[in-house]
Amino acid sequence: MTKRAILSYFLLFISVTVGLSFTVWVSWEGEDWYRTVAKAYAETAQVRVEIVPIPALDQKLQVGMKTPDTLPDLCLIKSDYFPLVASSALPVDSGRLLGYAGRFAEIGIQTYTSGGALRAVPFYADTQVLFLQTDVFEKHQIPLPESDWTVDDLEALMTRLHACGVTPIGWGFNSPYIFQGLQEGFGQSFMPDGTIRVKTEENQGVLRRLRSWVVNGWFKDYPQRPGLIKDFSAGKVAMIPQGSYLIPNFDEMEVPYTAVPLPHPWKSVIDTKAWVVFKNEALVYPFLSFLFDRMEELCAAHMKQSLIEGIPSTERYSEVFEKSLKNSLVQPSTIAYSEGYWTAMKACLELYLRGEGELQPLLSTAQAYIDQFQ
Helix, strand or coil, X not given: CCHHHHHXXXXXXXXXXXXXXXXXXXXXXXXXXXXHHHHHHHHHXXXXXXXXXXXXXHHHHHHHHHCHHHCCCEEEEEHHHHHHHCCCCCCCCHHHCCCCCCCECHHHHHHCEECCEECCEEEEEEEEEEEEEHHHHHHCCCCCCCCCCEHHHHHHHHHHXXXXXXXXXXXXCCCHHHHHHHHXXXXXXXXXXXXXXXXXXXXXXXXXXXXXXHHHCCEEECCCHHHHHHHHHCCCEEEEEEEHHHHXXXXXXXXXXEEECCCECCCEEEEEEEEEECCCHHHHHHHHHHXXXXXXXXXXXXXXXXXXXXXXXXXXXXXHHHHHHHCEEECCCCHHHHHHHHHHHHHHHHHHHCCCCCHHHHHHHHHHHHHCCC
């Protein structure tokens, strides 16, 4: 019997006789799935897994970094939370993930490596697509766009939709999550060395273009997502760029919709998630392997793209996702992004698109703020 097998047998024996348990923080979609997997694991391994949903995970982690005793054993994070937790996360020991060592997608490895070590286990990604309200297109006899379309084609489509009395497109003016893919498509702002440049000629051109959409009545501001979803469902807005995670919601609400790739060169932002191990490695890693064995169910139910090779993703919209991934920007996992860019561009976007500030001074201020973290 190998040392690893002996250790696993010993841990199983201890868990049965002593009643071991550990805590997992989760957020975003899939709470019921996590609970189901945890229950099945408890019955199999006799280890209790406490699943704790955390709505405002970033705030909870900020407190946890100051009081480490309050941190869970295992936590699901997104890439822009990684700088906050990287120094406290235990280096990933992929050898403990039986059957999954060496199977992580390269974008996951690059995103969650710090100090020369992988410090989070890559899990899944959400992909940005453009949702179209099909009832609107059918009512006005407007053909759906081809998958190889461009931003120029989008503008022609918005002109036609506006002439029919429909708001062509909408999202929150203050959303860097949507804007950054458009920004990166027309000019490089997120540099290979991790620095971020927003005061560029290309960026000014993109922002002026967006401002013209507002002035033309093509682009409506939705500060809160529920209002956007409500108007899209009712056919008051024809198109919305959002993450693929909304697909199950639209299905449940029976919204008439379809999804297409964002028009070239607008890049799809890839929002990745990963597992951070804070403590109790011996119990956590067998659970992760158990969870990965069942991950196909999560991907199918919530339209996730697995960051573990060999786990099938859903066939539905697979062509759209594939094209989106080929023309994409993976959200950075740097302090310059999470604390600098995100805060600075939220203010810059909202002020400029609302017509409440001049472009050059706003971008200069945003760049100066970001530079504090570079």
